[in-house]
Amino acid sequence: MDERERINRLRWRCTRRAMLEMDLLLGEFLERIFPTLGPAQAEAFIVLADMEDLELWPLINGSRECADPVQAEVVALLRDVRVK
């Protein structure tokens, strides 16, 4: 799978989710923040994007803690996303 295909698949999985809130947040993150991430953070984001919305949402709103430190960094970035 080439880079375009990989990103397009990720884009689909970020913007066709169960909840509108997550479509908006992950879609915005993918366009603006994801290209600036290092490889470890990018991997952590892909793992987060694979989670179901009701697993991911508590991490973003802070009601659950991330066990993995790199994942926690990415969640902090997600929390700072402002949807335009």
Add this chain to the structure above:
Amino acid sequence: MSNSSIPVRKFDAVIVGAGGSGLRAAIQLSEGGLKTAVLSKVFPTRSHTVAAQGGVSASLGNSEEDHWHWHMYDTVKGSDWLGDQDAIEYMCRKAPEVVVELEHFGMPFDRTDEGKIYQRPFGGHMSNFGEKPVRRACAAADRTGHAMLHALYQRNVRANTQFFVEWMALDLIRDESGQVLGVIALEMETGEVVAFHAKATIFATGGAGRIYYSSTNAFINTGDGLGMAARAGIALEDMEFWQFHPTGVAGAGVLITEGVRGEGGILRNSDNERFMERYAPNAKDLASRDVVSRAMVTEINEGRGCGPNKDFVLLDITHLDPATIMKRLPGIREISIQFAGIDPIQAPIPVVPTCHYQMGGIPTNFKGQVVAPDGAPVKGFYAAGEVACASVHGANRLGTNSLLDLLVFGKSSGDSVIEDVASGAVVHQDLPADFADRTLARLNRLNTQTGGSNVNETRLELQRTMQKHCGVFRFKEMLVEGVAKIVEIEKAVARTEIKDKSQVWNTARVEALELDNLIEVAKATLVSAEARKESRGAHVRDDAPDTPENPNGRDDANWHKHTLWQREGSSLSYKPVTMTPLTVETIALKTRSY
């Protein structure tokens, strides 16, 4: 590409959509021994059913006396008497059975101390034919839809249902007699176009809330089933009826709960006026949803909206103690910061009435069979859930009946398929030679279009047109203008151009194909709404006000009937509302008041 190059896969049944209704139908079919394919744009547990929090209603009577007949009355009244009383009786009678079944599938319902399913009160749920509130909603905390989807998915895994994940169905296959023979679908991972040749096809594709600019619906809800049905010559029923919530974040659509106004939130216009004092002097900001929504739209239409385009109003909680906001509304503060860029402790939240649920859809009977305008089943075609119009929601849906609809009609459509396959009523008919021509022509047009329209811009234009011309409160001239505009937008949709022509994971192509479906729904909605010259349920017109002759603007003499919109010629016809229930007496027409 010619037909011969399209691979054909044969199944007894194909289900399009893997949300609540698709999964419920799939259980019937797989456990019934049918070779079943379920196609979904996403992994099943990512379907929009997850977003349903409130609960599922059933007259179990676990907390106090309840009866399916009372539930039926509430549903008929909620529908503003546009719901079909045979389907409503069927749904309400079946509710306890499907809820208990779901419990046996492993659904983690909240429980009473005695271990029974806990039931809570919900707006519009009453005992003894509207007398007093009753506890009828069964829930799993605020994750009912999510828990339901997981229970249904697990049951399907057990039954060996075959899922085709990240596939988009493109078109129905029908033969000359009108029988449905399956669907043509696109696998996103390969770009391959495949025919799913089936004895029976069930549509469970959900709603199309993305036709509106402000919508609580996830991006996935593009009305694919409605688009496919319309292109195949199936009429769409009662598409003018859409449920709105008064306060979605302007631009984003994310819901701001009524609780904010309950805690003292105030709606203000561009003059900083608390305008609800004029519309509802007593209840003010706590007036009912429709009253608040209408007042908001009136303020915007009369030029007192806020922002550069004067197209939203403000929900103000800056006068509340920050400690109260942090304590009682922490989630809302976060939503406002993330989706409006505003900390509501410091500044008011921009809000607009926001589309939430589609009452209309593909016409079906209570058995989940798709029906022609004369009521005869369309052979081989079934539908359930938000895409279908049974019609149990009529002009307005009663809260918690959406999850019930999924369970009851998901199951009944599955049972109908089993019966029709077993009796030989549906068999594998030969595919017509040209079965894929129209779909392939559509794909080819998209691949070769030059100098065409931009998909995102055209979709936005469609959504803004629907929001402005056919929103929660409707005006004659705006509707007429809206119909003309949507016809223009339809021309742009027919000329969409994508830069990416690749096969594998071409999301631009998929989004263009979704837009092909959105335009059908938008057109059906606007044309149906323009034609219906009364107010009923969620369809409220400025020129059909509350009068002594027509309370609430409802005109039963002329408009107590279902709309049917046909894509061919964008024509309308009407059919009577079924007023005869299955076993009980008709719930006679009456003014709807709460």
